[in-house]
Amino acid sequence: MPLNGHAIKTRLTRVMKLNADDVAALEAIFERDVCVKKRQELIIQGSPFRSLCFVQDGYAIRYRLLRSGKRQILKLILPGDVIGFPVSFFDRSTYAVEALTDLTYTVCGIDRYTRLCYEQPQFGLVLSWLAAQEAASYAEHIVNLGRRTPIERLAHLLLEIHARLFQVGLAQETSFALPFSQQVMADALGLSVPHLNRVMQQLRAEQLISSNARLIVLSDSAGLGRLAQYQPINLAPIPLLERHC
Amino acid sequence: MPLNGHAIKTRLTRVMKLNADDVAALEAIFERDVCVKKRQELIIQGSPFRSLCFVQDGYAIRYRLLRSGKRQILKLILPGDVIGFPVSFFDRSTYAVEALTDLTYTVCGIDRYTRLCYEQPQFGLVLSWLAAQEAASYAEHIVNLGRRTPIERLAHLLLEIHARLFQVGLAQETSFALPFSQQVMADALGLSVPHLNRVMQQLRAEQLISSNARLIVLSDSAGLGRLAQYQPINLAPIPLLERHC
DNA sequence: GCGACTTGTTAATCTAAATCATTAATCGAA
DNA sequence: TTCGATTAATGATTTAGATTAACAAGTCGC
Numbered sequence: 301m302p303l304n305g306h307a308i309k310t311r312l313t314r315v316m317k318l319n320a321d322d323v324a325a326l327e328a329i330f331e332r333d334v335c336v337k338k339r340q341e342l343i344i345q346g347s348p349f350r351s352l353c354f355v356q357d358g359y360a361i362r363y364r365l366l367r368s369g370k371r372q373i374l375k376l377i378l379p380g381d382v383i384g385f386p387v388s389f390f391d392r393s394t395y396a397v398e399a400l401t402d403l404t405y406t407v408c409g410i411d412r413y414t415r416l417c418y419e420q421p422q423f424g425l426v427l428s429w430l431a432a433q434e435a436a437s438y439a440e441h442i443v444n445l446g447r448r449t450p451i452e453r454l455a456h457l458l459l460e461i462h463a464r465l466f467q468v469g470l471a472q473e474t475s476f477a478l479p480f481s482q483q484v485m486a487d488a489l490g491l492s493v494p495h496l497n498r499v500m501q502q503l504r505a506e507q508l509i510s511s512n513a514r515l516i517v518l519s520d521s522a523g524l525g526r527l528a529q530y531q532p533i534n535l536a537p538i539p540l541l542e543r544h545c
Numbered sequence: 546m547p548l549n550g551h552a553i554k555t556r557l558t559r560v561m562k563l564n565a566d567d568v569a570a571l572e573a574i575f576e577r578d579v580c581v582k583k584r585q586e587l588i589i590q591g592s593p594f595r596s597l598c599f600v601q602d603g604y605a606i607r608y609r610l611l612r613s614g615k616r617q618i619l620k621l622i623l624p625g626d627v628i629g630f631p632v633s634f635f636d637r638s639t640y641a642v643e644a645l646t647d648l649t650y651t652v653c654g655i656d657r658y659t660r661l662c663y664e665q666p667q668f669g670l671v672l673s674w675l676a677a678q679e680a681a682s683y684a685e686h687i688v689n690l691g692r693r694t695p696i697e698r699l700a701h702l703l704l705e706i707h708a709r710l711f712q713v714g715l716a717q718e719t720s721f722a723l724p725f726s727q728q729v730m731a732d733a734l735g736l737s738v739p740h741l742n743r744v745m746q747q748l749r750a751e752q753l754i755s756s757n758a759r760l761i762v763l764s765d766s767a768g769l770g771r772l773a774q775y776q777p778i779n780l781a782p783i784p785l786l787e788r789h790c
Numbered sequence: 791g792c793g794a795c796t797t798g799t800t801a802a803t804c805t806a807a808a809t810c811a812t813t814a815a816t817c818g819a820a
Numbered sequence: 821t822t823c824g825a826t827t828a829a830t831g832a833t834t835t836a837g838a839t840t841a842a843c844a845a846g847t848c849g850c
Contacts (some may be wrong), residue, residue, distance in 0.1 A: 309777050321567060350781075364692075367692070370589025370692040371794080372692040386681050390778045390780055391778060391781055414784050417669060419666075424670050425662055428676055431676030431679075432631035432633075433678050433681060438687060439609075439640070442690060445735065446733075447617040449806090488691075490690065492809075494830080498807095500828095529611060529612060535635055536634055568802085604824085728797075730797095737837070738839090739801090742800085743837095
């Protein structure tokens with residue numbers, strides 16, 4: 301499976317010096333590319349799932365469905381993200397993943413990946429590093445839901461989406477095509493749709509963003525950052541990448 | 546640093562077959578034991594921190610402080626947990642860690658640990674596995690804050706604390722000494738203290754728990770589980786532990 | 791054993807956001 | 821192009837939970 305131009309390569313390059321051997325090792329264990337249609341469920345809540353899926357293109361959500369019918373979105377999945385984390389480390393999944401658009405990703409069974417880690421230990425560390433990023437993003441989500449006001453939450457979410465899209469080359473300096481409906485954002489931020497809509501308008505009224513259709517322009521990203529108390533942090537590089545063995 | 550009886554050993558044993566060599570390898574890289582007093586700040590928000598600290602005894606919280614003075618607790622740290630995750634993978638910490646009781650833990654610099662990973666790849670995987678557990682617990686926290694009612698949240702929190710304490714031998718089958726004040730639980734669950742208090746009484750009124758002082762008895766843990774839609778999941782064991790190299 | 795501080799409990803008020811209900815606009819597919 | 825479905829925008833009502841305040845009960849240190 302050739303990795304050229306794959307969003308995960310862009311992403312990994314920011315964490316480690318990915319040399320030709322590394323790329324070859326990954327290409328060797330990646331099994332196949334999969335395309336699924338919009339609205340397809342990739343992971344079923346309650347079922348086991350034991351693969352890492354590296355998203356190349358398209359959008360998805362990881363969410364938990366409650367008996368009441370309420371849905372909490374845990375993570376907005378963008379190109380460069382890994383589907384199958386952390387569920388692949390457990391006996392079954394307690395949440396679902398659904399494609400929001402047509403989606404293409406590259407699959408690698410978790411056992412195959414761990415086998416590689418025994419031969420090339422840096423990949424075990426890569427996994428830890430990706431996991432740390434994931435945990436940090438979840439932590440931010442917790443702060444958002446627990447102690448930020450709705451307008452701060454939305455400001456924070458927009459900044460985060462922009463930063464993550466920008467990282468993989470899918471956003472301009474101060475604007476981006478928002479790939480998520482208000483329903484999705486409401487379920488991510490723990491708000492009702494009407495309220496999210498009102499908060500969105502508030503951001504526009506305060507000249508912090510402007511948007512038509514789904515193009516968001518961060519008219520005043522400094523102001524947004526202040527409102528949301530947004531503080532981007534940088535991953536430390538993985539140390540000691542001289543190869544042993 | 547001898548590991549015998551250390552809570553992290555109990556915890557790791559559940560994830561992998563920890564043989565004598567593994568224990569020796571860990572003991573070799575663990576640098577020292579540290580005891581700190583109640584209320585000491587272990588990690589300062591905004592500062593870098595590059596160590597893994599394995600908690601042996603005592604309790605702590607990881608939290609974010611906002612400008613408004615509001616505090617969101619991200620995680621209740623118990624014996625067997627790792628302080629320094631995920632902050633050690635970033636250039637600086639965006640949250641603080643503070644001891645709630647006198648606390649003892651064993652320190653290992655992150656660089657020392659990663660060096661070990663190159664020699665003994667299973668430890669890189671261990672780190673990923675711990676990270677996955679961390680992420681899963683954060684995910685549950687997100688669901689709690691976003692889409693569960695206060696009483697469901699508290700029920701869920703109590704069940705989770707019980708399970709985690711039980712894992713390291715610090716809880717009885719249906720009861721445990723709650724080491725956290727209502728202030729702490731309120732800040733974890735995104736509630737005000739008076740409201741948390743009311744919800745606590747509601748749980749008692751509905752005969753789901755009984756408590757005096759800080760001893761919690763789960764009088765009806767099945768009912769609690771139903772209320773909270775609590776679903777414990779099991780970590781899959783780390784595969785392929787035959788040693789290479 | 792005494793005072794100081796921390797923790798737990800209770801009540802009254804008030805606001806933010808959910809809910810419910812409807813309409814308008816867009817998009818996709820036939 | 822039109823129809824149906826999804827998404828966005830409003831308004832009216834209601835309620836959950838924050839806020840504030842005051843007090844009781846523990847607990848700690850001296």
